[in-house]
Amino acid sequence: LTTELTIIKSKLQLTNNDFPQLLHEEHNYFESLEQLPVKDNLCIHYVQHSQGTHVRADWDLAHKAANSALNEIPASNLLQINQALMAAHIRVDSSYAKLQHTEVLVAHMEIQLSIDIQWEISGKEYNHFKGEASLSKYCTALDELEQLVVMRLFELSKLSLSGTGDFSLMCSSLQC
Known part of the structure; x- marks a missing residue:
């Protein structure tokens, strides 16, 4: 193998320093x-x-929770009323800020993409890129699964090398 590598390096005029690049x-x-x-x-x-x-559903839930925050608290307990109002206020403000951020982000992307009218949910472009998004998520999940399988096979091969497992039996059951 070393001889073959030396021949290839001389034919292509490579040095050991070229390989990292x-x-x-x-x-x-x-x-x-x-x-x-x-x-x-x-x-x-x-x-x-x-x-x-x-994001919109989170804001709606926060709004409903704020409206019903005082229903379960006794009117005489001012501390609990204050705490419930503060928690509801924080949740509503936070979810509304997220909603505004999402709307600004969408508007910014519409400018970058030169979109005059927001795409309809059943429109041609929308459906095409929604399919691309689904395919991208699928490929990402598949890549992660492949990585996990390779890691597991590597662990099994290490077990086989240490003499603690029957690697050939385990690998044959994993192959299709």
């Missing part, structure tokens, strides 16, 4: 393959944030 370039190349174009990525984020249902 080549590895870095290869890593950057593969990273760039996995990323969507910037505009597509921005469209996916626009679709995810333009829904804003979880």
Whole structure:
């Protein structure tokens, strides 16, 4: 193997110092393959944030909780009334700030994407990028699962090397 490496290094005029740079370039190349174009990525984020249902639902829940905060507290207990009002006030303000932030973010993305009218939920662009977002989440989950499987196989191979397990039996049951 060392002889083959020496031959390749001489043919390509490489030194040992070239390999880290080549590895870095290869890593950057593969990273760039996995990323969507910037505009597509921005469209996916626009679709995810333009829904804003979880932020709006959180604000609605905070508003309802604030309205009903005093229903269960006795009128004579001023300390509990004050604490309930402060907690409700903080929750409503926090959730409203999140809602405003989401709306500003969506407006900013609309400017960047030159969107005059907000995309309709059943519209062509919306459905396309919602599908892209779902596919992206699926690929991320699949990558994480693959990483976990590789880690488990590595652990099993270490067990096999130490003589404490039957690695071939375990690996054959994992293969399809």
